[in-house]
Amino acid sequence: MKMKGEGNKMNNPQIKNPKALLFSLCFVLMFSVMNGTMFNIAIPDIAEAFSLLPSEVSWVMTGYIMIYAVGALVYGKLTDTIALKTLITFGLIVFSLGSLIGFIAPNYGFVLMARVIQAIGGSMIPAIAFIAPIRYFPNERGKILGIISSVMAFASGIGPILGGVIGGFLSWQYLFLTSAFIIITLPFLRANLPDEKTKYVKLDYIGGSLVASLIVLSLMGITLGQSWTLFIVMILAILVVFRMKKAKDPFIPPHLFKNSNYVVTLLVSFISVACLFGLMFSVPIMLRDVYELSTLQIGLAMFPGAMSAALIGRKGGQLVDQKGSRMIFLVSLLLLLTGFLVVSTTVGTHPVIFSLSLVFPMMCFPLVQSSGADLLAGILSQKETGVGMGVFNLLNFVSGALSGALVGKVLDIYRPDYPLNPLGVIDSGAVYSNVFIVFMVLILVGFIVFKFFHHSPLQTKTESP
Template sequence: MKIIFVLAFAMVLSVMNSTMFNVALPALRADFHLSSSQVSWVVTSYIIIYAIGSVTYGKLADRYKLKNLLTFGLCLFAIGSVLGFISSSFWMVIAGRILQSAGASVIPASSMVIPIRYVSAEKRGRALGITSSGMALGTAIGPIVAGLITSFADWRYLFAISLLSLVTIPFFRKYLDKDQTHPSRIDLLGGILLAAAVTLLLLAITNTSWLLGLLTIVVLVALVLYIRKARQPFLDPAIFRNRAYTITMIIACLVLIFNLCVPYLIPQLLSSVNGLTSFTTGLVMFPGALIAALFGIIGGRIADSKGNSFLLAIAFSLQLLTYVLISLFTGGSYLMIMLLLVIGNTGLTFAQVGLANTVSRTLTGPQVGVGMGMYMMLSFISGAIGTTILGLILDQAHTGWSPSVLLSSQPSVFSMIFLVFAIWILIMFAGSFRFLQRGEQK
């Protein structure tokens, strides 16, 4: 299990790197005299490459040793960090972020593959709980660290933090010594088509572009036609004939589509309704994410002892409770929101552990790497879809309905959004729980 803790530390740095730069965007915009759409590429470029890299490294993990992939990825992560740190132009910043993302995306892919290869099925929940805790912790401290650094030093020092990932390389090379690879040809054209489809889809989502959406469909059709005829395709269609895997993936994406939007939505709520600054908002969100990180390990143990469906039942219940109460008390004290985030973030962490563990049990042999890589990639895409939907709602809604009459009579679109979240979770719980429970009993 030592390797799992090393992986969790690397996950903290990887996730921090994806969240820290949200705080630095105003400083970057001012330094390089950019528009909001231009500076957003600091985040957008990272997300696109991160999503593509997750499935790419997952596929490569079937052919190459994980310790070599991790060494390559973390070195690339460090090179991008150095380039960003010495950047004198905005394009150097973008190049640094792309290299960072191309390297850092080896971590989420490995966080799915390593527990399957190196941990027995009876203890896999605990391992996934530890890596999910790393993800939650990185989410928690990223904005706070970024706020402190940008307040007292130049934003370029955010790049320097990522160099800490280099200390994990010797440990990965020491503990990952039992890799079993499956020699196969690398389907370059299939990989390019998949990368193009994911890039176009994310750009279509983030820019709400129908033209890019149409191009995405065209490339997806070309990808499907290609992989059906290719001898060793990058994305083997046989994996989608695995009924348990396909249905579980659909359930996971539907569950996560709005849950992954909460870290985006809460700052909007605290800023526009409670009038908090960005740094204060980070402090309000910190306890919930930190406690969720600690409870992630407990969630993994629950999955191992009681089963994934039992853990998911707890996760759905905690999230349902959180969304209903936030909906009722929108406009109240931010301390109430801080308390509710402890419950909600714990529920989200439990859901991530339970879903990842459930998906992992549907895969065997050479399907493991690309299958879990697909899981991570589709999670990112689901979050992007949900965030875009919420962004459109917040941009266009000037008034809304609030079920809360206890604290304020002012309409609140946030209250309505969280009520919809609660209804969505209830539907997901009712519609998927029986299937997940049956799959676990097989």
């Protein structure tokens, strides 16, 4: 394994105004994340506007997630060869064009087209948001990744509130118009991103197409419950592995997965993010089901957790730089485990108490994201950073789709009378309490796997987390 930061030594181009660049990156990332969460609120209104069945309107989110996941990996690969200024210009223009099409969409077909175009452009944003700190802020990498992750967590929490306000006072079309305002960040990003040379290399288009097909069909099977895709997914997985081994310059280098630290970090990050996304998916449903809260009230109930994530992000990132990403990653897993236990215990109590309990797990979002990303940055070499972080972003989106689909199925068929948590409240919220206990167990498994299978040459066997 490389020493932390060894693989990222490079002649970093000079940034004219680092603070302005960071602010612009955070602003554009916030719009991107909110674009996803705002439309969760609008789905019932879109279905009513075009007389759609739930299975039909679900493509507003499903189609977006599939294209976004593929794009996150593709852009990650492209960041190794194409200047970030060029990629971000293309991405923001395409995203804004999709937003304008959605605002004036005369029918559902145009709405879907708008979402696809948004995803094609918007999937560039998380790729660059995680690559830029590694490339341009090597000495403050943990701190900057912490800020980036806290913005993502805050936007995830504030998105439903903003979506509810805009959709309630105006209409769902104005969600598209709000997203289009992301274009105002482009001049600031172009002014502060350094000029870099584009290295034209031959891409593995066959390998990229196979990977994209594998992702799309996997997400279709997960989000829509299409079991017939399983057989095709297995065949595509075999072809992807074969292509990775045989291609001269494969789309995803196979040696990435020979590094046990890289694989373990990806796996535990996948588990952690899946549990966090599962929390954010199930809590709004629980607040409506158990407490009968309105859309705006649900957003307000989740707001303290979102604010805690925003406030803890910067400090957590500084701790990553000071204490090391491995230490903070382990500590964040322990905190997240405790947070799920607290949330499981408070389901069915007064809504204010439950709202405050969400602070404990949600504040771990930026800690897990920033320390995990920093760990990967320390493992990857300069030429592997783009595709390596692209795989990281890809798995984040797949984990979100997987956890949402599985939690949805559980809520459909499982209605226990008693919670598994002996401290839990016995009422209609037992199923939600049990879901959070399962998340706690998964985080415990992740902690054990990371503790004993992730190794650092800087640490001894007797070192505690």
